[in-house]
Amino acid sequence: MAIPKKINTITCIGAGYVGGPTMAVIAQKCPEIKVNVVDINPKRIEAWNDSDLDKLPIYEPGLKEVVADARGRNLFFSTEIDEGIREAEMIFISVNTPTKTYGLGKGMAADLKYVELCARQIARVAKEDKIVVEKSTLPVRTAQSIKTILEAESNGQQFKVLSNPEFLAEGTAITDLYNPDRVLIGGDEDENGQIAIQALVDIYAHWVRRENIITTKIWSSELSKLTANAFLAQRISSVNAISALCERTGADVDEIARAIGADSRIGPKFLKSSVGFGGSCFQKDILNLVYLCRHFNLPEVGDYWEQVVKMNDYQKHRFAKQIIDSLFNTVSGKKIAFLGWAFKKDTNDTRESAAIYVAHDLMSDLAEIHVYDPKVSKEQIIKDLKIVSSSTEEFEKMQSLIHFHDEPYSAMNEAHAIAVLTEWDEFIQYDWQKIQKKMLKPAFVFDGRNILDKDKMNMFGFKYKGIGKGE
Numbered sequence: 001m002a003i004p005k006k007i008n009t010i011t012c013i014g015a016g017y018v019g020g021p022t023m024a025v026i027a028q029k030c031p032e033i034k035v036n037v038v039d040i041n042p043k044r045i046e047a048w049n050d051s052d053l054d055k056l057p058i059y060e061p062g063l064k065e066v067v068a069d070a071r072g073r074n075l076f077f078s079t080e081i082d083e084g085i086r087e088a089e090m091i092f093i094s095v096n097t098p099t100k101t102y103g104l105g106k107g108m109a110a111d112l113k114y115v116e117l118c119a120r121q122i123a124r125v126a127k128e129d130k131i132v133v134e135k136s137t138l139p140v141r142t143a144q145s146i147k148t149i150l151e152a153e154s155n156g157q158q159f160k161v162l163s164n165p166e167f168l169a170e171g172t173a174i175t176d177l178y179n180p181d182r183v184l185i186g187g188d189e190d191e192n193g194q195i196a197i198q199a200l201v202d203i204y205a206h207w208v209r210r211e212n213i214i215t216t217k218i219w220s221s222e223l224s225k226l227t228a229n230a231f232l233a234q235r236i237s238s239v240n241a242i243s244a245l246c247e248r249t250g251a252d253v254d255e256i257a258r259a260i261g262a263d264s265r266i267g268p269k270f271l272k273s274s275v276g277f278g279g280s281c282f283q284k285d286i287l288n289l290v291y292l293c294r295h296f297n298l299p300e301v302g303d304y305w306e307q308v309v310k311m312n313d314y315q316k317h318r319f320a321k322q323i324i325d326s327l328f329n330t331v332s333g334k335k336i337a338f339l340g341w342a343f344k345k346d347t348n349d350t351r352e353s354a355a356i357y358v359a360h361d362l363m364s365d366l367a368e369i370h371v372y373d374p375k376v377s378k379e380q381i382i383k384d385l386k387i388v389s390s391s392t393e394e395f396e397k398m399q400s401l402i403h404f405h406d407e408p409y410s411a412m413n414e415a416h417a418i419a420v421l422t423e424w425d426e427f428i429q430y431d432w433q434k435i436q437k438k439m440l441k442p443a444f445v446f447d448g449r450n451i452l453d454k455d456k457m458n459m460f461g462f463k464y465k466g467i468g469k470g471e
């Protein structure tokens with residue numbers, strides 16, 4: 001037996017926001033490779049196999065076309081995890097790694113129980129040598145743990161572990177996968193490590209230029225992913241910190257972003273001030289980094305990065321407080337329309353969305369929240385509120401205060417205020433003059449994404465407040 005050089009079959013464990021789109025694109029670009037995507041959740045797999053492509057479990061522009069192209073040809077979704085493991089020369093682990101909610105490292109460290117379970121299952125089921133690729137974002141040195149488990153459980157087979165972090169952003173997953181700035185592959189420096197790296201390079205080389213495929217040592221690859229997300233989130237917290245100062249001083253944060261972004265050393269991207277970043281990665285990865293720093297006895301480094309998350313929490317609470325302050329210090333019994341619930345536009349993902357925390361703050365002051373989001377379901381919103389509730393009593397109270405709309409106008413009709421939480425393009429197109437007429441006066445708009453035109457909104461008679469827009 002030997003570490004496979006040529007890959008005929010890939011199996012990915014975890015059919016989520018990362019595993020699903022990534023494997024669909026690999027299957028589309030490598031028609032000679034069979035790609036299995038397996039998951040323990042039968043409902044999810046059923047949705048991936050639905051003949052109605054509008055029922056795929058995740059919404060991503062361009063995804064259904066890719067699935068339509070490859071599904072049934074060389075892309076297969078199933079719950080047959082053991083069979084998938086046996087059949088493939090290369091196995092991707094793309095299961096979720098949430099922040100631990102219990103025990104040591106609670107609230108900070110990544111919970112690796114699903115990754116560990118996968119490793120044990122692979123070792124138990126595999127009959128031949130395999131390449132195991134960690135796709136989930138993991139703390140540095142997890143590859144080592146996976147390796148230890150694989151070796152301890154193995155019946156003589158060899159495993160080579162690679163780290164291949166995913167950098168796609170939700171909402172643009174397909175274009176990011178088609179044209180990645182870079183693909184990163186970390187592996188061991190020994191001969192088998194290099195064979196495994198080459199096998200994965202050959203897959204991406206079907207559509208990514210070789211010079212954009214970076215190969216490194218395994219720990220560098222793992223730490224690069226955490227560092228990339230920490231740097232990106234840090235830019236948002238930095239610009240959000242300045243937004244608070246702008247509101248006090250009369251400066252405009254978007255003008256500042258334009259001015260500083262023109263400096264080629266800073267660059268224009270990721271400088272959009274907002275109600276706060278959300279998503280499954282930024283907060284989790286930074287907390288993970290902080291935990292690692294403290295674990296390695298580097299408390300100053302840990303404190304430095306933790307501040308990025310604290311600033312983000314501050315921004316979410318500040319936005320909610322501004323709404324309460326502006327509405328004459330109470331929102332009790334007042335109708336507040338929420339435009340958007342997803343953590344960013346063009347996705348139905350709501351994990352860590354700022355909307356959840358803003359809604360929680362406002363409902364603690366007994367506001368009636370009326371939500372409209374073009375892609376997020378009522379069931380999902382209820383689940384999100386449950387996560388942030390501190391007790392059953394609080395959850396029940398929030399359920400009685402939240403209302404759902406499948407079109408925007410009824411959500412805003414006779415509202416005291418509108419809060420924009422997600423930057424969906426359609427919000428810009430609304431008939432704002434008509435909306436203003438149907439609201440209670442003064443009609444407030446709190447634009448948590450700075451997507452509406454301040455001058456126009458004021459002309460229509462709104463009391464408009466953007467993020468980081470001084471009077």
Ligand code: UDX
Pocket residue numbers: 013014015016017018019038039040041044094095096097098114115117118135136137166280281
């Ligand atoms: C997850 C992590 O959040 C991210 O850090 C990592 O980079 C990639 O994996 P995502 O794909 O967005 O991202 O997670 P999610 O949409 O929750 O999908 C994970 C899937 O794994 C779920 O469908 C879940 O059912 C499945 N799973 C989980 C398994 O199949 N087996 C398990 O043991 C655990």
Ligand code: UDX
Pocket residue numbers: 166167168169170171229232236269270271272273274275276277278279280281282343344345
């Ligand atoms: C991020 C990383 O970009 C990606 O490389 C990694 O693989 C996963 O984590 P994602 O969370 O999907 O991707 O989306 P991203 O576009 O990075 O946005 C994250 C959050 O930051 C969103 O809530 C977004 O609205 C917010 N954001 C982004 C800002 O508030 N301002 C900005 O300028 C950019």
